[in-house]
Amino acid sequence: ETGVTQSPTHLIKTRGQQVTLRCSSQSGHNTVSWYQQALGQGPQFIFQYYREEENGRGNFPPRFSGLQFPNYSSELNVNALELDDSALYLCASSLGSLSGNTTDTQYFGPGTRLTVL
Amino acid sequence: DQQVKQNSPSLSVQEGRISILNCDYTNSMFDYFLWYKKYPAEGPTFLISISSIKDKNEDGRFTVFLNKSAKHLSLHIVPSQPGDSAVYFCAASWGPAGNAGNMLTFGGGTRLMVKP
Numbered sequence: 001e002t003g004v005t006q007s008p009t010h011l012i013k014t015r016g017q018q019v020t021l022r023c024s025s026q027s028g029h030n031t032v033s034w035y036q037q038a039l040g041q042g043p044q045f046i047f048q049y050y051r052e053e054e055n056g057r058g059n060f061p062p063r064f065s066g067l068q069f070p071n072y073s074s075e076l077n078v079n080a081l082e083l084d085d086s087a088l089y090l091c092a093s094s095l096g097s098l099s100g101n102t103t104d105t106q107y108f109g110p111g112t113r114l115t116v117l
Numbered sequence: 118d119q120q121v122k123q124n125s126p127s128l129s130v131q132e133g134r135i136s137i138l139n140c141d142y143t144n145s146m147f148d149y150f151l152w153y154k155k156y157p158a159e160g161p162t163f164l165i166s167i168s169s170i171k172d173k174n175e176d177g178r179f180t181v182f183l184n185k186s187a188k189h190l191s192l193h194i195v196p197s198q199p200g201d202s203a204v205y206f207c208a209a210s211w212g213p214a215g216n217a218g219n220m221l222t223f224g225g226g227t228r229l230m231v232k233p
Binding site: 043044050055056104105107110 | 121123149162163213216225
């Protein structure tokens, strides 16, 4: 069983640029959540995708956007990068269900370290 | 407003002794709590969880205690081992964390150092 994978591992961008981060969910999982972890802090929820639809969003501006594909992999896009966007971006997958048969936890990938100069 | 807080940024413990990590929350709507461990350059790894209908959950060396009236939970590691040295995050959600629509709210983390 393959776990959650993310690419790239590291990325350096300059202010104003755009970036796309990718996540492959664990086999059998249909829900992907994205988190931002700034240095010295806990992860903060950005948004979640369930069956290709955005299914919840944290306190992040619209320049943070995402997609989920039919195979349940996902992308996080950030436009007009700012210095404060420098962080570790974590993707987590789980099995979500409207009928209640779900995984108890979210399984995290290793993250993408984004540096904005 | 921080809804989940870990007030100790670091904790140092001797190998073989008990490690106790604490977490407080303010939102009474949280009913599912988790602990994750994180090594450098890796994503958080799930350790143990507890739902609000319980006050204790054990898994090997790890035990989580929940005090709903105090809005407080703690993770006990007995005995502590050098390999336990990592950053530990407490997290909370409304319902099973894996379910669609449920997000995790994390504390700031506690760095545990277990000395040989």
